[in-house]
Amino acid sequence: QLQLMESGGGSVQAGGSLRLSCAVSGNKGSTYCLAWFRQTPGKEREGVAAIDSNDITSYSDSVKGRFTISRDNSKNIVHLQMDSLKVEDTAMYYCAGDFVDYGLDAAPHDYDYWGQGTQVTVSS
Numbered sequence: 001q002l003q004l005m006e007s008g009g010g011s012v013q014a015g016g017s018l019r020l021s022c023a024v025s026g027n028k029g030s031t032y033c034l035a036w037f038r039q040t041p042g043k044e045r046e047g048v049a050a051i052d053s054n055d056i057t058s059y060s061d062s063v064k065g066r067f068t069i070s071r072d073n074s075k076n077i078v079h080l081q082m083d084s085l086k087v088e089d090t091a092m093y094y095c096a097g098d099f100v101d102y103g104l105d106a107a108p109h110d111y112d113y114w115g116q117g118t119q120v121t122v123s124s
Contacts, residue, residue: 001026002097002113003036009118014087016122020080022095022115027076033101034078037108038091038120045108047096049080052101056108060104063089085122092117 008020022034031053039045048060049069057069068081078095096111 002032004095004097004113004115004120006093006095006115009093009120011121011123012085014085014122014124016085017081017083018120020082020093020095020118020120022078022080022097024076024078024097027099030099032099033096033103034069034071034097035093035102035111036080036103037094037096038089039094040091046091047104047108048093050103051060051078052100052103056103058104071080082120085120087122087124088118090122091120091121093113094118 003026005023033052035050037045037047048063049067050058051069066084071078094114094117097113098111102110
């Protein structure tokens with residue numbers, strides 16, 4: 001069972017940067033896949049980046065080239081570096097984990113473990 005806790009959200013002006021972190025515990029040395037999803041009111045949860053157990057990364061077209069997902073194995077933390085932020089990146093961001101390497105090919109409900117979310121607000 002994975003426990004996930006996000007941090008690093010906040011408010012920033014368009015063009016700025018934020019780094020989200022997802023602290024992972026409970027994996028007991030097992031490898032896992034972790035993805036970042038985001039959601040705005042009235043819309044479905046959207047996957048934006050994922051890193052699988054082999055550290056292969058994937059990104060949605062909407063963030064490719066601007067967001068970078070990475071894993072710090074020594075601290076069991078996955079980061080999402082978000083650069084060149086746009087107003088449309090405003091959302092609640094969630095990290096999701098699973099022991100299956102879903103990447104971004106899976107629906108949100110396929111991921112078994114979720115953090116509580118962290119708000120990102122980008123203003124013009």
